[in-house]
Structure formats: C-alpha cells, structure tokens
Amino acid sequence: MSNSTNPSGLSRRTFMTGSVTAAAAVPLMAASTRAAEPSPARAVEPRDLSTISLRINKQAYTLALDNRTSLLDALRDHVGLTGTKKGCDHGQCGACTVLVDGKRVLSCLSFAVMNQGREVTTVEGLTSADGELHPVQQAFVDHDAFQCGYCTPGQIMSAIGCIDEGHAGSEDDIREYMSGNLCRCAAYPNIVAAIIQARDEIRRA
Amino acid sequence: MRPFLYERPTSVSAAIAMASHLEARHVAPTQANTQFIAGGTNLADYMKLGVAQPERLLDLNELAEPALRQIETNDDTIRFGALVRMGEAADNNEVRRRCPLLADSLKFAASGQLRNMASLAGNILQRTRCEYFRETSWPCNKREPGSGCAAMEGVNRQHAVLGVSDACIATYHGDFAQALIALDAVVEVEGRRGPRKIPFAGLHRLPGDTPNIETDLAADEVIVAIEVPLGAWSRRSRYLKIRDRESYAFALASAAVALEMDGNTVRQARIALGGVATVPWRARAAEDALRGNALDDKTAAAAAEAAFADARPREHNAFKIPLGKRTLVRALLETRDMKV
Numbered sequence: 001m002s003n004s005t006n007p008s009g010l011s012r013r014t015f016m017t018g019s020v021t022a023a024a025a026v027p028l029m030a031a032s033t034r035a036a037e038p039s040p041a042r043a044v045e046p047r048d049l050s051t052i053s054l055r056i057n058k059q060a061y062t063l064a065l066d067n068r069t070s071l072l073d074a075l076r077d078h079v080g081l082t083g084t085k086k087g088c089d090h091g092q093c094g095a096c097t098v099l100v101d102g103k104r105v106l107s108c109l110s111f112a113v114m115n116q117g118r119e120v121t122t123v124e125g126l127t128s129a130d131g132e133l134h135p136v137q138q139a140f141v142d143h144d145a146f147q148c149g150y151c152t153p154g155q156i157m158s159a160i161g162c163i164d165e166g167h168a169g170s171e172d173d174i175r176e177y178m179s180g181n182l183c184r185c186a187a188y189p190n191i192v193a194a195i196i197q198a199r200d201e202i203r204r205a
Numbered sequence: 206m207r208p209f210l211y212e213r214p215t216s217v218s219a220a221i222a223m224a225s226h227l228e229a230r231h232v233a234p235t236q237a238n239t240q241f242i243a244g245g246t247n248l249a250d251y252m253k254l255g256v257a258q259p260e261r262l263l264d265l266n267e268l269a270e271p272a273l274r275q276i277e278t279n280d281d282t283i284r285f286g287a288l289v290r291m292g293e294a295a296d297n298n299e300v301r302r303r304c305p306l307l308a309d310s311l312k313f314a315a316s317g318q319l320r321n322m323a324s325l326a327g328n329i330l331q332r333t334r335c336e337y338f339r340e341t342s343w344p345c346n347k348r349e350p351g352s353g354c355a356a357m358e359g360v361n362r363q364h365a366v367l368g369v370s371d372a373c374i375a376t377y378h379g380d381f382a383q384a385l386i387a388l389d390a391v392v393e394v395e396g397r398r399g400p401r402k403i404p405f406a407g408l409h410r411l412p413g414d415t416p417n418i419e420t421d422l423a424a425d426e427v428i429v430a431i432e433v434p435l436g437a438w439s440r441r442s443r444y445l446k447i448r449d450r451e452s453y454a455f456a457l458a459s460a461a462v463a464l465e466m467d468g469n470t471v472r473q474a475r476i477a478l479g480g481v482a483t484v485p486w487r488a489r490a491a492e493d494a495l496r497g498n499a500l501d502d503k504t505a506a507a508a509a510e511a512a513f514a515d516a517r518p519r520e521h522n523a524f525k526i527p528l529g530k531r532t533l534v535r536a537l538l539e540t541r542d543m544k545v
Contacts, residue, residue: 090250
C-alpha cells in the first residue's frame with residue numbers, strides 16, 4: 001500500500017516518530033524535574049532515573065533515563081531518532097551502529113548513562129543543512145547498496161568509521177573491517193563498491 | 206534486566222574503595238553485587254539475558270590515571286593500559302612491528318565496532334558464549350553452581366576438548382588471551398590487598414568442580430595494565446584463526462605461535478591454542494616436542510599430536526581435534542617461513 005492511499009495521510013515513519021515524541025515528552029519533563037531535585041533524606045535506588053546530558057547530531061539533550069536504557073533505546077524511544085535500527089539487540093548484527101566521539105560503536109550494547117558528555121552521531125546527523133547527502137549516503141544510492149534497507153543506517157555509519165580509521169584500502173580490507181554489519185539481503189558486493197566510491201570522494205575532499 | 210545503581214569513580218583507588226569489600230573474598234567477581242564495567246560489550250549483553258545480575262555498576266571509563274589509556278613500547282616490553290581499546294592496540298604500528306601475533310589476535314577478534322568499545326582488560330576477562338550458559342532456562346554449573354551441565358549431552362559442537370571437567374566444557378573464546386599466555390604476559394592488578402602481578406597463565410582457572418570461579422581475581426581487584434615481555438621470538442610470530450565464516454566469528458580452532466629459530470632448528474617455541482579449551486591454553490607439550498629439532502611437516506605434526514594428546518571430545522565436537530592439529534601445523538610452518 002502506498003502512502004497516497006493511506007486515508008490518514010500519515011506515513012508509517014511519521015506516525016512512529018510522532019507517537020514516540022508525543023508519548024515521551026510529558027513523562028520526560030516530569031522525570032527531569034524529579035531527577036534534578038532528589039530528596040536528601042532518601043538514598044539513591046536502582047530504579048531511580050539518572051539525568052544524562054549529551055550531544056546528538058550537534059544538538060544538546062538532557063534526558064532522564066532508567067540506568068538500564070541502552071543508547072539505542074534512548075535514541076529511538078526517548079529522542080525520537082528512529083533512523084538507528086534495532087536488529088539483534090545483542091551486538092551481533094551491526095544495525096544499531098552509531099558514532100560516539102567519532103568512533104563507530106554498537107548502541108545496543110552501550111548503556112545510555114555511560115554516554116554522559118559524549119557526542120553521538122546518527123544517520124539523521126549526516127545530511128548537510130542544505131539537504132546534500134553525505135558521500136557515503138550518496139554512494140549507497142548510486143550503487144543500490146541495499147534491498148530492504150533495514151541494515152543500511154548501520155552499514156552507512158560503520159562505513160564512515162571504516163573509512164575514517166583507514167581500513168578501506170582494498171576490497172578485502174573493506175570486507176574484513178565491515179564484517180560486523182550483516183545484510184540478510186546480501187547486498188555485500190554493492191556495499192563494497194559504494195564504500196570504495198565514498199572513500200575516494202572523501203580522500204579528494 | 207535487574208535494575209542497577211550506576212557510579213563513576215575517577216581514580217583506581219576510588220574504584221577499589223567503592224567495590225564490594227564484604228564480597229571480595231567470598232564471591233566470584235562475576236557473581237558480586239557490585240561489578241566493574243568498561244566497554245560493556247560482554248557485560249551489557251549478559252545483563253540483558255539475565256546471566257549477569259549486578260545491583261551496582263562501577264563505570265571505569267572516567268578513571269583519571271593516564272597510563273590506563275596508554276601503550277608503552279620499549280626494547281624489552283610492551284605495556285598496555287587496561288582501558289586501551291582493542292581496535293587501538295590492533296592498529297598500533299609499534300605493536301604490529303614488534304609482535305605481529307599480538308596485533309593479529311586483536312585484529313581478527315570481534316568486529317570494528319566491538320573493538321572500538323571493548324577494553325583490553327575486559328577482553329581478557331570475557332565470559333564464555335556457551336549456548337547453555339547464555340540461556341538461563343538451562344542448567345549450568347558456571348551460572349548456577351550445582352545445577353548441572355546441559356552441554357554435556359546437548360549440542361556441544363562449539364565446546365572445549367582441552368581443560369574440561371565433569372562440571373563444565375564451556376570454551377574460552379578470547380583470542381588476545383592466547384597471544385598473552387604464549388608470550389608469558391604479566392597482569393598488573395590493584396586491590397584492597399595492594400598491587401600484585403599475576404603471570405597470565407595464573408589469571409584464569411580451570412573449571413574443575415567450581416566453573417563459576419573463572420579467574421584468580423577478587424571482587425575488589427582491578428586490572429590496571431598488561432605487560433608483555435619481548436624477545437627473540439616476538440617478530441616471528443602469528444595468530445591463525447579458523448572459523449565457520451571468514452570474519453566476525455569465534456574460533457573453532459586457533460593457534461598463537463612465536464618461534465625463536467637457529468637456522469631451521471627451533472631454539473624456542475611458544476604455542477597457545479584457542480577455540481578448543483576451557484581457558485587460555487598454553488601447549489607446553491607441543492613446545493617441548495619442537496625444542497632443539499628442525500621444524501618441518503613431520504615435527505610440526507608430532508607437536509600437534511602432543512598438543513591434543515589429552516583431548517576429551519563429546520558427541521559433536523570431536524572434529525576440533527583434527528582441525529586443531531591442522532591449524533597448529535599450518536601456523537607453525539607459516540611462522541617458520543615468515544620474513545623477519
């Protein structure tokens with residue numbers, strides 16, 4: 001079913017992100033107040049929310065989160081940035097890859113509370129202000145480096161890390177250093193081709 | 206996941222003071238209420254699965270001591286700070302130049318993302334991925350002492366053939382640890398009892414009757430550094446890892462080899478085996494078989510026989526014995542032929 005036949009006029013993505021933001025906004029505000037003013041008489045308990053300040057895509061956020069919240073769930077469910085995908089949630093597939101302080105990491109295995117003061121970059125933060133795609137994003141489009149697209153944000157973030165680390169020198173290197181990102185559609189040859197194009201473009205820039 | 210308290214000590218001494226001293230002598234660190242976390246790639250996973258249930262986490266990433274994040278190299282040693290990330294150590298040119306075995310054991314472990322997260326000290330303390338350990342509905346003597354071992358008669362293709370006991374056959378999956386045990390690394394630890402140095406071979410414990418006790422560490426002890434002595438064997442060294450797929454998988458069998466040669470004669474061989482044992486595994490019998498002999502197809506095969514002489518397979522993992530032998534033979538011959 002295409003969006004044009006959707007009687008509500010809402011795309012699935014707009015609905016998902018909209019409902020997350022609306023649902024999270026009120027409790028977040030209330031929780032922030034509570035977390036900022038702990039009762040001096042009461043010791044901190046494991047279920048208490050922690051206040052975390054970090055930057056996501058160059059914007060400052062202060063979040064009140066249960067310590068158990070992964071960075072992935074914080075991004076998706078609390079900030080409303082659903083570009084980062086949850087695949088296995090156990091560090092085996094790479095779909096949740098983001099950059100933290102410029103390094104590619106798995107957001108599913110990182111407790112959000114451990115990212116205090118860090119700079120997080122997600123796929124939403126790659127496009128420039130005038131809408132121009134990041135060279136890696138453009139290369140994925142040019143080479144049709146996906147089918148279903150679910151692993152793609154993780155592939156793109158990982159590819160940026162791989163190129164930045166200097167591990168995209170050869171096709172074999174790219175396969176080795178991108179092995180933490182699984183693609184069930186097996187778009188691997190196109191992904192490798194896209195990374196080579198992006199690498200060369202980034203080197204030229 | 207069990208709710209947990211989260212704290213961020215800013216010095217090693219503060220971290221030790223905040224650790225649970227009441228538990229320090231009586232409870233395995235992995236079962237203590239207060240646990241340390243650095244990269245979190247192993248612990249966060251096991252907390253999600255309910256395998257680890259700490260009540261309080263002490264995040265070591267804000268510890269101020271600069272040496273924790275440094276790699277110091279000189280002619281005799283490489284000293285890795287405990288919080289150095291795997292990827293950083295793997296990419297360090299001095300490490301690769303002086304001892305390819307160390308760099309390759311890190312390069313071929315995990316994935317780019319995990320290597321950026323995981324600390325070296327956390328990596329060597331990683332816990333097994335035995336499927337029955339991971340899934341809490343199964344009996345497991347390591348997770349729940351005395352409950353039994355579902356792997357014995359279960360799907361034990363990934364399990365160990367060396368260092369096994371009647372209580373546990375879970376494989377130690379780490380790669381870096383194989384390099385460290387082969388190279389006689391020393392682990393520097395600080396705790397309430399003061400600083401101490403543990404020979405790497407003394408860090409991990411065989412499962413025996415108490416597979417829940419995995420290391421010699423107390424719950425209030427923190428690894429601060431790993432020191433690797435260098436010698437005539439360091440440059441002629443390599444790590445060969447055989448997996449179900451070519452990358453991003455645990456070893457079915459691996460071999461860490463470092464050789465000091467005199468022409469074609471082995472003056473000293475250092476050998477460790479991964480993917481086949483319950484703990485990091487030094488193959489001393491194989492080293493003894495090679496010492497003073499020429500290294501060729503025949504002597505390499507004899508060393509491999511010696512390495513697996515005490516292997517005890519279960520139903521699905523007997524293939525690891527011939528695979529492990531062939532892995533070691535190939536690693537020995539390739540290391541012999543390295544241009545150094």
